[in-house]
Amino acid sequence: MRAGIIAAGLGERLRRAGITTPKPLLAIGGEPLIARAIATVRTAGATSVACIVNAETDQVRRFLAETDFGVPVHVVQRTTASSAESFLALRPLLDGAPFLLSTVDAVIAPAAVAALVRAATAHRDAAGVLGVTTVVDDEKPLWAELGADDRIVTLGDAARARHVTAGVYFLKPLVYSLADAYGAGSWSAFRRVLCALLEHGHVLYGYDVGPSVDVDRPEDVAAAERLLGLTGRAG
Secondary structure, eight states, rough: OOEEEEEEOHHHHHTTTTTTOOOOEEEEEEEEEHHEEEEEEEETOOOOEEEEEOOSSSSHHHHHHHOOOOOOOEEEOOOSHHHHHHHHHHHHHHHHHHEEEEETTTOOOHHHHHHHHHHHOTTTSSSSSEEEEOOOSSSSSSEEEETTTSSSEEEEEETSSSEEEEEEEETTTHHHHHHHEEEEEEEEHHHHHHHHHHHTTOOOEEEEOOOOEESSHHHHHHHHHHTTTTTTOOO
């Protein structure tokens, strides 16, 4: 299984708080976010990983090139205008087979991501299975309404939903074919990709991955460490 990691954001909220470390290299329990993301998708069964990082600094690309993660890591270095553009830039490395996708700042228990992949293989009718959570940690969450069978009924309707997406997704390659139908530049954010799948009648399921932390602010580091049980450990 291939995996992709979107890590091209600029971490603007962290910068405003005085943190100059590139977000993918921000340490959680002594380990950079991007290293944790790669370890998580590897635990879930990824045999190769594609990462997109921004071109503003070379630090992240060098870290990925110089570190042995136990699986091949392919890097696209490009500053993009949106998460959707980052996702589309990974197409040459992900298209052709089902794949796991994660944002670099989504901290989720690795066992929960592995369970999501196992659950996704049981949904043969699905264009994708989205990791969801009832813990709302994002300033602009994407709400996901789940039916009795965990099939996603609506996306974006906060009045009807209990879950929000958690930043990890198992997707079929048809999502990239949908991009061809829409045309380049049609999506302003990755969430629009997911909504387009639903709007075109494709089946999506949600899988509750439990608590998750979207690392955007300095205080999110401690929250992520608590989630992973790292509080009080050295390193």
